[in-house]
Amino acid sequence: MLTSFLLNLLRIQGFVLIIPWHSGEVKKTSIRKGRALTIAVALGVTTTSLFAASAAPTLAATPVARAVKLLPEAPRGIFVVGCRFSHTASDDPIVHPGMTGMSHLHQFFGNTSTNANSTTESLLGASTTCGEKNDKSAYWVPALTVNGQPVAPIRASVYYRGAKNKSVRALPNGFKLVTPRGDATTFWTCKVGGVATKRSSGAGDVPTCTGDEQLSAHVRFQSCWNGAADSSDHTSHAVYPGRRSVCPSTHPISIPALQLNVFYPRWVRGGPDLTLSSGNAASMHADVFTAWTNGRQKVLVKKCLNRHRKCGAARLV
Helix, strand or coil: CCCHHHHHHHHHHHHEEEECHHCEEEEEEEECCCCCEEEEEEECHHHHHHHHHHHHHCCCCEEEEEEECCCCCCCEEEEEEEEEEEEEEEECCCCCCCCCCCCEEEEEECCCCCCCCCCCHHHCCCEEEEEECECCCECCCCCCEEEEECCCEEEEEEECCCCCCCCCCCCCCEEEEECCCCCCCCCEEEHHHHCCEEECCCCCCCEEEECCCEEEEECCCEEECCEEECCCCCCEEECCCHHCCCCCCCCCCCCCEEEEEEEEECCCCCCCEEEECCEEHCCCEEECCECCCCCCHHHHHHHHCCCCEEEEEEECC
C-alpha cells in the first residue's frame, strides 16, 4: 500500500522513479507529467527521504536522493550531404537565368550540369557529385582567388538541420535561395582532422591557417519561409528565425536550416587579404537550387530532422 501511495504521489508531481535492482539491474517506473524531473533512489531509502525529495525537488543532492532537471528542449536533427567540387563558371541560374557569362565567377557543387539555363527539370535529369545520389540540387559560392586566379575547392558538406521542439517542412523541388552577406551569415575556420583550431568572428575576419590546418568557409541559409519558391531579390522569401528560434508571422513555415561548408586546398592560407570573385571575404554568400529525386529529402527530413536525430551522412540513412 505504501509503495503504491508513493508512486502515485510521484506520478502527480511528474517524477521518474529509478530503483536499483538485483545484480546492478535498474528497474524504472516512468511517470511523465508536467515538469519532468528525475529522482534516483538507492535501496533502503527511507519514506522520509522520498517525501523530502517530492516536496523539495530543487534541493541540493544528497547521497540518498537527488533531483536532476531533464533537458528542456529536444536536440536539432541533422543529416549531411557530402558533395565533391564540380565545375567553375560565370553563370547564375537564379540571379541571371538564361544569361551565360553575366555573373561573377562561381564554384559549383552537386549537380554537374548547372549553368545559366538550368531549370528544375534539367537538374533532375543530370548527374551529381554528391554522395547521396538522389540529391541533384545545385549549390554554389563565389570563386576564391589567389593572385587573381581562381582556386578550385576540394569539396563541400551541406548540413540540413531541423528545428528545436518542432517539425520542419522539406524543401520543394525548384526552391531557389541566396543568402544575405554579412557576419550573421558567414564565418571561416582553420581545421585539422575536421576539428576547428581557429574561427573568424565574422565574414571578413579570415584566420590565417598554418601547418596542417585547412581553410573552410561556412555559410548559413535562412530557415523561415513564406511559401514562395523565389522572390525578386532571391533572398527575402526566407528569413532567419528570431529569439528562441521562432519564425515571424510573415514567414511562418520552418524549413531545414542549410549550412554550406566549403573546404579548400591546404596550401590556401586565408588571412585578411583573402579575395573572392565577388570582392573581399565579407562578400561571401551561397546559393541553392533544389532538385531531389524519389522523395528522398522528405524521407530524410522525417527520419532525421523531425525525429531530432543526428543521422550523419545522408547516403547511409
